[in-house]
Amino acid sequence: MTTDAPTASAELGETVINIDRLNKWYGQFHVLKDIDLNVKRGERIVICGPSGSGKSTLIRCINRLESHQEGTITVDGIELTEDTKHINDIRREVGMVFQHFNLFPHLTVLENCTLAPIWVRKTAKKEAEEIAMRYLERVKIPEQANKYPGQLSGGQQQRVAIARSLCMNPRVMLFDEPTSALDPEMIAEVLDVMVGLAEDGMTMLCVTHEMGFARKVANRVIFMDGGQIVEQNEPEAFFNNPQNERTQLFLSQILQH
Amino acid sequence: MTQNTRIPFHRDPAVRAIAAQVVALLLVIYGLYSVFENTVNNLVARGMQTGTGFFDEVAPFKIGFSPFLDFSLGETTYLEVFFIGIQNTILIAVLGIIAATLLGFFVGVVRLSPNWLASRAALGYIEMFRNTPLLLQIMFWNFAVFLPSLPAPKNSIEMGFVYLNARGIHVPTPVVEDSTGLWIWMALLMALCIGLYRFARLAKARFEETGERLPVFWINILGFLAGGYVLYFVAGSPLGWDTPELGRFNFKGGGQLPLPMFSLWFALTVYTSAFIAENVRAGIQSVSHGQTEAAHALGLSRKDTVNLVVIPQALRVIIPPTISQYLNLTKNSSLAVAVGFEEIVALWAGITLNQTGQALIIIAMTIAVYECLSLFTSAVLNWYNRRVQLTER
Numbered sequence: 001m002t003t004d005a006p007t008a009s010a011e012l013g014e015t016v017i018n019i020d021r022l023n024k025w026y027g028q029f030h031v032l033k034d035i036d037l038n039v040k041r042g043e044r045i046v047i048c049g050p051s052g053s054g055k056s057t058l059i060r061c062i063n064r065l066e067s068h069q070e071g072t073i074t075v076d077g078i079e080l081t082e083d084t085k086h087i088n089d090i091r092r093e094v095g096m097v098f099q100h101f102n103l104f105p106h107l108t109v110l111e112n113c114t115l116a117p118i119w120v121r122k123t124a125k126k127e128a129e130e131i132a133m134r135y136l137e138r139v140k141i142p143e144q145a146n147k148y149p150g151q152l153s154g155g156q157q158q159r160v161a162i163a164r165s166l167c168m169n170p171r172v173m174l175f176d177e178p179t180s181a182l183d184p185e186m187i188a189e190v191l192d193v194m195v196g197l198a199e200d201g202m203t204m205l206c207v208t209h210e211m212g213f214a215r216k217v218a219n220r221v222i223f224m225d226g227g228q229i230v231e232q233n234e235p236e237a238f239f240n241n242p243q244n245e246r247t248q249l250f251l252s253q254i255l256q257h
Numbered sequence: 258m259t260q261n262t263r264i265p266f267h268r269d270p271a272v273r274a275i276a277a278q279v280v281a282l283l284l285v286i287y288g289l290y291s292v293f294e295n296t297v298n299n300l301v302a303r304g305m306q307t308g309t310g311f312f313d314e315v316a317p318f319k320i321g322f323s324p325f326l327d328f329s330l331g332e333t334t335y336l337e338v339f340f341i342g343i344q345n346t347i348l349i350a351v352l353g354i355i356a357a358t359l360l361g362f363f364v365g366v367v368r369l370s371p372n373w374l375a376s377r378a379a380l381g382y383i384e385m386f387r388n389t390p391l392l393l394q395i396m397f398w399n400f401a402v403f404l405p406s407l408p409a410p411k412n413s414i415e416m417g418f419v420y421l422n423a424r425g426i427h428v429p430t431p432v433v434e435d436s437t438g439l440w441i442w443m444a445l446l447m448a449l450c451i452g453l454y455r456f457a458r459l460a461k462a463r464f465e466e467t468g469e470r471l472p473v474f475w476i477n478i479l480g481f482l483a484g485g486y487v488l489y490f491v492a493g494s495p496l497g498w499d500t501p502e503l504g505r506f507n508f509k510g511g512g513q514l515p516l517p518m519f520s521l522w523f524a525l526t527v528y529t530s531a532f533i534a535e536n537v538r539a540g541i542q543s544v545s546h547g548q549t550e551a552a553h554a555l556g557l558s559r560k561d562t563v564n565l566v567v568i569p570q571a572l573r574v575i576i577p578p579t580i581s582q583y584l585n586l587t588k589n590s591s592l593a594v595a596v597g598f599e600e601i602v603a604l605w606a607g608i609t610l611n612q613t614g615q616a617l618i619i620i621a622m623t624i625a626v627y628e629c630l631s632l633f634t635s636a637v638l639n640w641y642n643r644r645v646q647l648t649e650r
């Protein structure tokens with residue numbers, strides 16, 4: 001079923017994430033079936049597929065928010081096992097942005113950004129604040145640094161969430177439908193930040209149905225259905241010439257709107 | 258069209274609200290006044306005195322437990338009895354609140370443990386103690402558990418200089434032998450506390466500068482205990498000990514915590530902790546799963562996630578209902594009458610009322626005591642609560 005991945009272009013570096021024959025069950029329910037995926041440094045992958053196809057589950061396995069039963073996941077040369085030390089080592093290097101932002105409501109924007117650098121990386125507070133301000137500028141909301149998340153719009157909150165992840169200086173960023181909880185006029189400001197990240201060479205795995213974004217920045221688009229990777233290809237070929245009929249159906253449904 | 262029409266006053270919500278409150282206030286004042294007048298009239302009609310004349314009379318009964326005010330039969334006045342009652346009530350309330358909070362948090366956390374057995378055990382504990390009357394529990398612990406299982410004084414269970422028997426716990430009490438030495442020791446302790454405080458500040462500054470963490474809490478506790486011990490000898494061991502010794506029937510010397518007090522404290526603690534545990538559980542569960550996931554995704558350890566993300570948010574839910582549990586505990590301590598611990602209701606609204614017949618003033622004073630205690634407790638906790646809540650936005 002799986003078509004071959006496009007040959008990695010020359011500028012892509014070494015493997016950052018390697019997933020080998022990954023299987024996962026929720027009780028009796030087989031959510032992920034024989035997933036093979038190799039992500040190179042600097043690669044930008046968009047994952048799409050119908051609801052319930054296992055997209056979230058797949059990327060949540062990469063930082064062990066979900067555990068898997070079979071197969072191996074290797075991130076940055078470290079294999080994910082029960083070993084909590086490995087899990088924490090990996091989580092430090094992998095940033096994640098959630099659909100519902102999940103900012104800490106009791107901390108200011110700045111404190112949200114400095115919490116992990118201070119407590120996990122043991123960065124000095126002043127230095128962590130300087131770094132945080134740099135990233136808040138990058139997502140274009142330095143003036144909100146001392147507000148609480150509840151005082152910001154959805155788009156602003158999501159940009160803070162991106163800045164919060166970037167403050168840990170991750171090697172990979174995972175995005176789980178980062179714009180699908182946002183009003184249309186706020187989607188653009190978040191996508192702009194993500195495009196900027198891609199241009200700076202960040203390795204990204206992004207679950208999204210923003211096909212414009214996929215065309216613009218992805219090296220590869222992956223289509224999942226029923227817990228399997230059904231098809232993957234470069235964006236041009238994926239959108240213009242989908243091979244599998246499930247992909248064709250899915251694309252025709254989402255492109256209709 | 259309607260721009261210029263003024264609302265008629267009987268439809269203006271502001272006017273209506275004020276009018277309703279004025280009427281309600283008048284009704285309450287009238288009600289209270291008629292109750293008061295009625296009572297005074299009735300008392301006068303029956304020839305009962307009201308007044309504070311009995312305050313200075315000597316109380317003709319014995320009080321077994323008054324750790325802060327010396328009681329001597331034939332000298333202590335009724336007014337002093339009143340203060341002994343207040344002190345004992347405050348003592349049991351403070352001890353109960355501390356123990357119930359610690360135990361309640363522990364049980365509440367265990368209730369959420371992923372370990373099935375532990376979580377079920379906590380649930381059983383909560384349901385058992387929440388669902389039976391407190392009075393019954395106090396009597397159960399006192400008469401069915403502690404009293405029969407503890408030996409008579411002459412067979413006391415001995416633990417160093419501490420003796421445990423069916424009358425209570427006998428402990429050595431400190432006696433000042435060298436009062437200048439005591440002052441020196443106190444001064445040294447003050448200096449030690451200031452030093453430890455400075456140390457904590459420095460450790461915090463260092464943490465912010467270098468990110469290195471020290472177990473400041475434990476260092477401070479250990480430092481205080483060890484330092485206090487050493488300084489005691491530096492000050493020339495200013496205290497002596499009055500140790501309990503077994504006489505013919507009971508212990509002489511030292512201090513005694515009577516068994517009823519222990520039973521009451523135990524029962525209040527266990528009962529209230531069941532309610533606090535439920536508050537703690539609800540508070541922790543109110544923090545959404547997304548919060549822990551976000552913290553984990555950032556690489557925060559389990560412990561840091563709990564301390565930095567979950568607890569600060571859970572406290573905002575836990576504190577308000579816990580305040581009312583503290584108030585309940587304080588008021589429930591009046592059930593001590595059942596086992597004979599001498600707190601305010603037993604001493605003042607009980608024995609003193611029987612002896613003097615001054616119902617009106619005695620009951621009014623007792624009500625005032627609880628009112629003050631409750632208002633004070635909620636004032637302190639509301640202040641703390643506001644600090645916690647304010648950090649939201």
Ligand SMILES: Nc1ncnc2c1ncn2[C@@H]1O[C@H](COP(=O)(O)OP(=O)(O)OP(=O)(O)O)[C@@H](O)[C@H]1O
Binds near residue numbers: 029049053055
């Ligand atoms: N904790 C869980 N327990 C049991 N089943 C689950 C759990 N989480 C997800 N599932 C099931 O696993 C399947 C895949 O879920 P997943 O969230 O990965 O889908 P998705 O592709 O991200 O869908 P969506 O586009 O709606 O977010 C779904 O059928 C879902 O019902």
Ligand SMILES: [Mg+2]
Binds near residue numbers: 177
């Ligand atoms: Mg999903």
